[in-house]
Amino acid sequence: MSSSSLKTTLRGYVGYRGKEGQWSFLLHRITGLGVLLFLAIHIIDTSFVYFAPQFYDDVINVYRSTLFGLGEVALVFSLFFHGINGLRIAYLDLFKPTDWTIERERRSALISLIITLVLFIPSAVWMLRNLLMHNYGLFGG
Amino acid sequence: MSVETTSAPAKRSTRVATPRNFETTAWLFMRYSAVLLIPLAFGHVILQDVIVGVHAIDVDYVDMRWRLIGWRIYDAALLIFAFAHGMNGLRQVLMDYIRSDFWFRIVSWVLLIGFLVISAIGAIAIIGGVSA
Numbered sequence: 154m155s156s157s158s159l160k161t162t163l164r165g166y167v168g169y170r171g172k173e174g175q176w177s178f179l180l181h182r183i184t185g186l187g188v189l190l191f192l193a194i195h196i197i198d199t200s201f202v203y204f205a206p207q208f209y210d211d212v213i214n215v216y217r218s219t220l221f222g223l224g225e226v227a228l229v230f231s232l233f234f235h236g237i238n239g240l241r242i243a244y245l246d247l248f249k250p251t252d253w254t255i256e257r258e259r260r261s262a263l264i265s266l267i268i269t270l271v272l273f274i275p276s277a278v279w280m281l282r283n284l285l286m287h288n289y290g291l292f293g294g
Numbered sequence: 295m296s297v298e299t300t301s302a303p304a305k306r307s308t309r310v311a312t313p314r315n316f317e318t319t320a321w322l323f324m325r326y327s328a329v330l331l332i333p334l335a336f337g338h339v340i341l342q343d344v345i346v347g348v349h350a351i352d353v354d355y356v357d358m359r360w361r362l363i364g365w366r367i368y369d370a371a372l373l374i375f376a377f378a379h380g381m382n383g384l385r386q387v388l389m390d391y392i393r394s395d396f397w398f399r400i401v402s403w404v405l406l407i408g409f410l411v412i413s414a415i416g417a418i419a420i421i422g423g424v425s426a
Contacts, residue, residue, distance in 0.1 A: 162391060182387055189380035196373065196412050200419035202356045206426075209353040216348045225343055232339055236332050243325035272336075276344045287349045 174255060177262040181238050184231035191228050222284040226277050233276075234269045241265045320382055327379045334372045357424040366420050373416045381409040 169175060201209040215221060241261050245252050252261065286294030312318050342351065359365050385405050392398045 158391065158393065185380070185383050186387065189384055192376055192380055193412055196377065196416040199356070200415045202353055202424045203419040203422040204415075204425075206353050206424055209356070213348065213351055222348070225348065229339060229343055232335060236328070236336060239328040240332060243328050247325055276340065279344055280347070283347045283349060287347075 173259040173262040177238055177258075177265070181235060181242075184235040187231045188228065188235060217287065219284060219288050222280070222288070226280050229276050229280065230269070230273050233272045234266070237265045237269045237272075238262070320386070324379060324382065324386075327375050330375055331372075331379060334368070335376055338368075338372055353424060360420075360423050366423075370417065370420050373420065374413065377409060377413055377416075381405050 166179060171178075198209075198212045201212055216225070241264075245261070252258070282292060285291040342348075346355075360369075385402055388401055389398065392401060
């Protein structure tokens with residue numbers, strides 16, 4: 154990728170006013186890449202139980218920090234959004250390609266975001282509660 | 295290839311024959327594996343990150359969990375499908391930005407080798423289990 158094509162790409166992403174369809178396209182890519190980055194690291198850290206079990210608990214300790222705890226909340230949002238929006242894409246591509254119109258996509262993108270939030274908000278509340286309990290001694294922790 | 299950008303009126307859409315090549319298979323794989331990954335990845339994350347929580351996970355927890363062969367099969371399926379879906383997704387994203395066929399082929403091979411190496415590391419750990 155040359156720097157000029159990268160510049161063109163980034164300028165296109167910022168300048169193009171595609172609204173819901175473009176936002177869900179961008180968010181689908183960003184969340185997918187984010188989940189993949191975590192997944193690659195997570196496969197390696199889990200493999201410590203076999204290759205170096207004496208260090209596994211030290212590795213998990215990193216995930217227990219507040220910074221990684223907040224990252225974990227972002228990961229859960231990313232996975233939920235990518236999964237629900239991905240189901241929408243799979244359904245439209247395989248069963249209802251005629252619904253790939255701007256008006257209908259606006260609606261379906263909004264519905265997938267709402268389903269994502271319904272799953273994410275209670276999960277995030279519970280994870281933040283655990284984080285405050287273990288790292289800051291709140292809620293009787 | 296993709297019909298995502300089609301904004302023509304629904305009635306005017308036409309069916310075109312799709313070539314049965316690697317890209318068509320990869321495109322279909324992303325959709326089929328997505329359906330499978332909803333229970334696998336959502337179940338894993340809701341259980342481990344939300345319900346159990348990272349503060350309750352240690353080497354003994356993994357050992358206890360992997361005593362059930364069912365969890366090892368679940369984790370192996372999650373490893374292969376999630377990582378294949380993710381690495382192919384990365385390849386499809388990069389396809390949009392790398393214009394040179396030569397460099398795209400190089401990048402694809404690097405991704406395939408990375409996929410195989412990291413998958414092998416994960417598979418060895420799932421099969422080998424927690425070392426004493």
